[in-house]
Every structure is written in C-alpha cells, then in structure tokens.
Amino acid sequence: MAIGAYDDRDGKIWMDGALVDWRSAQVHVLTHALHYASSVFEGERAYNGKIFLSRKHSERLHFSAGELDFKIPYTVDEIEAAKQAVLEANGLTDAYVRAVAWRGAGPDMGVASARNPVRLAIAAWEWGSYYGDAKMKGAKLDIAKWKRPSPETIPVHAKAAGLYMICTTSKHAAEAKGCSDALFMDYRGYVAEATGANIFFVKDGEVHTPKPDCFLNGLTRQTVIQMLKDRGVTVNERHIMPEELEGFEQCWLTGTAAEVTPVGQIGDYTFEVGALTREIAESYEKLVRS
Numbered sequence: 001m002a003i004g005a006y007d008d009r010d011g012k013i014w015m016d017g018a019l020v021d022w023r024s025a026q027v028h029v030l031t032h033a034l035h036y037a038s039s040v041f042e043g044e045r046a047y048n049g050k051i052f053l054s055r056k057h058s059e060r061l062h063f064s065a066g067e068l069d070f071k072i073p074y075t076v077d078e079i080e081a082a083k084q085a086v087l088e089a090n091g092l093t094d095a096y097v098r099a100v101a102w103r104g105a106g107p108d109m110g111v112a113s114a115r116n117p118v119r120l121a122i123a124a125w126e127w128g129s130y131y132g133d134a135k136m137k138g139a140k141l142d143i144a145k146w147k148r149p150s151p152e153t154i155p156v157h158a159k160a161a162g163l164y165m166i167c168t169t170s171k172h173a174a175e176a177k178g179c180s181d182a183l184f185m186d187y188r189g190y191v192a193e194a195t196g197a198n199i200f201f202v203k204d205g206e207v208h209t210p211k212p213d214c215f216l217n218g219l220t221r222q223t224v225i226q227m228l229k230d231r232g233v234t235v236n237e238r239h240i241m242p243e244e245l246e247g248f249e250q251c252w253l254t255g256t257a258a259e260v261t262p263v264g265q266i267g268d269y270t271f272e273v274g275a276l277t278r279e280i281a282e283s284y285e286k287l288v289r290s
Contacts (some may be wrong), residue, residue: 138264
C-alpha cells in the first residue's frame with residue numbers, strides 16, 4: 001500500500017460485510033458518531049500474519065458497544081474472519097489492524113439515535129514503532145492538565161472514541177514541549193495512564209502499576225503482568241500518588257500500538273532503561289511472534 005494520507009491510499013477496507021476500495025470507504029457528514037461520539041474501536045497488531053490476542057479484541061469490541069448501548073450486527077467469528085480477509089487482501093503480515101463500529105446516518109440526528117444503523121469497518125496498514133526511537137532511549141512524557149474521569153460520569157472501561165478527546169489534546173500539548181506522550185492522573189489525583197498506553201514502574205525489584213478502576217485494563221497490560229508473575233516478579237496493582245514518581249527506578253508503557261516502550265522521563269522525574277524493562281520488552285517481542 002502506498003504511503004499517504006489515510007483517506008488516499010491503495011488497498012482494501014472491509015466495510016459492512018464486504019471489501020471495498022480504500023478510497024471508497026466513506027461515511028456521510030451527518031453520521032451520528034461524527035457528532036455525538038457514538039463509536040467504539042480496537043487497535044490490534046498482526047505479527048507474521050497472526051493478530052495477537054485477536055479474539056479478545058473482537059470480544060472487547062462487542063463489550064464496548066454494549067456499554068454505549070448499541071449492538072454490533074456481526075458476531076465475533078464474523079469479525080475474526082473479516083480481519084483475516086483484510087490482511088490477505090492487502091498482502092500484509094506485520095500490520096496494525098483497526099476495527100471500528102459506530103452509529104451511522106439514519107432517521108435520528110439528535111442525541112438519541114436508536115433507529116440509526118450500526119456500522120462496522122476494519123482496516124489494516126503497516127505501522128512501525130509508535131514512539132519512534134523511544135524503544136532504545138526511553139520516551140519522554142509530559143504531565144497532562146486533564147484527568148481521567150470518574151466511572152460515575154462515563155463508561156470508562158469501554159474503548160470508546162469519546163474517551164480519547166482529552167488524549168488528543170494532551171498529546172498535542174506534550175508534543176509541543178518536545179515530549180512523546182502525556183501521563184494522566186485520575187479524578188482523585190492518582191497516577192492513571194498515558195494517552196494510549198498503560199504504565200508500569202519498578203522499585204527495589206518489584207513492579208508497581210496503577211489499579212485500572214477508572215481506565216482501560218489493556219490487553220497488553222494484562223499480558224505483561226502475567227509475564228512478570230511467571231518470572232516470579234512481585235506486581236503491585238494499586239493507587240499510586242504523583243509524588244511517588246521520584247522514588248521509582250524504571251518505567252515503561254504497554255499497549256497494542258506502544259507494545260512495551262521504556263520511559264526515560266516524566267516531567268522532572270527521570271528513569272533508567274534498566275534490565276527488567278529491557279527483558280520484558282524483549283520477551284514481549286518474542287511472545288507476539290511465537
């Protein structure tokens with residue numbers, strides 16, 4: 001596929017049950033999701049032709065849709081088949097896969113949209129390291145001014161498009177300061193996550209990671225926690241106060257796009273890209289390609 005703007009590429013996108021030409025995969029300007037964020041998605045990576053944790057991603061897509069009060073008109077098995085069809089149609093083996101479901105254009109154009117059709121699209125493209133050379137030297141993070149919201153205000157465990165609005169603004173602010181990403185605190189003031197990745201810290205041989213009670217418990221996060229436990233490393237899932245950042249020795253991010261990326265700096269706090277960080281990053285790379 002030619003490199004270019006995402007709406008102007010060669011290739012195929014699966015849309016509402018069929019493969020269509022990339023440039024023809026379009027929606028109407030009065031699509032409900034465009035106005036009211038009635039959309040959920042998954043980001044996945046394929047390695048050597050196989051999507052890592054593919055079925056779990058498809059299952060979570062259905063869960064997220066339910067949290068936003070709509071039902072995807074395709075089963076998990078049908079979504080699985082569609083993802084493979086997209087990879088094959090585009091001749092991709094190592095790729096990023098994006099599945100997105102949304103409320104489309106229909107008879108409703110107010111906040112309520114129960115009569116509008118639910119649509120589904122799946123695309124795939126080549127995408128290298130999310131943070132560029134940060135995998136070697138460690139990413140630099142800003143501290144976002146926005147906070148992750150309370151579970152009483154929004155379905156925080158859905159991978160919903162609306163939850164990423166503050167991620168976009170926070171990442172723009174971070175990049176303007178020469179950073180790769182931004183770290184969120186949650187509504188209580190605890191350390192939460194980055195704009196698109198979960199976060200881990202190391203101190204005295206033990207790992208500490210925020211408790212995901214108001215943000216997405218990432219599939220990569222869950223995978224890495226199990227990897228650590230299999231190695232006999234103590235993992236503390238708990239609330240972490242911002243002032244604790246000063247005492248941590250190592251730090252890394254996890255996510256489908258981020259994979260396992262070391263962090264070298266958060267605000268004024270610095271971290272070494274230490275042995276455990278490198279070991280987990282290398283082991284994760286081996287696992288996804290096994």
